Amino acid sequence: MRVRRAGDAALLVETGDPATAHRLRAALLADTADPSGGVIDGVIDGVIDVVPGERTVLVTVDPARCDPAWLAARIADLPLPEPAGAGDAPVELPVTYDGADLAEVAELTGLSPAEVVERHAAASYVVAYLGFSPGFGYLTGLDPRLHVPRRATPRTTVPAGSVAIAGPYSAVYPAGSPGGWRLLGRTRVALWDIDRDPPSLLQPGTRVRFRPS
Known part of the structure; x- marks a missing residue:
């Protein structure tokens, strides 16, 4: 791992792969060093936030309480433990595969629409990180045959629950928004609910499976 300063109150850790990023996040949030190490309630005192990317972890701190160096x-x-929830059963999302871009994805990949659905639903996914909008998880594990580019012209509105792919990722739009990913189908499962704790159904490291319905 390579640790770099990101301003005067943050560190950017380059982990090289998503699994290590998830494990480092778990370690930083569950450090059990002795009190002289500056740990309160299992979290390093002064650490404000730990934000994983696909191959990085951004750690922000209060410099008055935690020296970045x-x-x-x-x-x-x-020590890098398994991320919380790594052993849990995957979140299963029932999907109606009737997306507006299903036929085009089939054409781009040389597969039939049924084969696109089969390959998408057969894969095991892991949330690499959250971004773009609240609850939007970038899912790794997409079959390489389904790696297709984003649309040349994004849609002005993509309905909530839309199941989509772009590049090496799959995702579900938590809310209606503009978007340029290729739409394969839709799910009725709420990915973002402010009355839920936490509001986001998906978290970094969560495993996900799609089930045709």
Whole structure:
């Protein structure tokens, strides 16, 4: 891992792969060092947020309580546990595969629409990170035959629950929004609910399966 400063109150850790990013996040949020190490309630005192990317982890701190240089040196020695929930059953999302771009994806990949659905539903996915909009999880694990580019012209509105692919990722739109991903289908499962704790159904490291319905 490579640790770089990101301003005067953050570190950017380059992990090289999503699995290590998830494990480092778990380690930073569950550090159990002795009190002299500056740990309160299992979390390093002064760490404000830990945000994983696909191959990076951004750690923001309060410099008055946590010296970034001290934390940078400590990160290399942290044991990396499995991320929370790694052993849990995957979140299963029933999907009606009637998306507006299903036929075009079939044409781009040289597969039939039925084969596109079969390959998409057969894969095991992991949430690499959240972004774009609240609850939008970038899912790794997409069959390489389904790696297709985004639409040349994004749609001004994509309905909530739309199941989509773009490049090496799959995703579900948590809310209606503009978007340029290729739409394969839709699910009625709410990905974002402000009355749920946490509001996002998906978290970094969550495993996901799609089930044709």
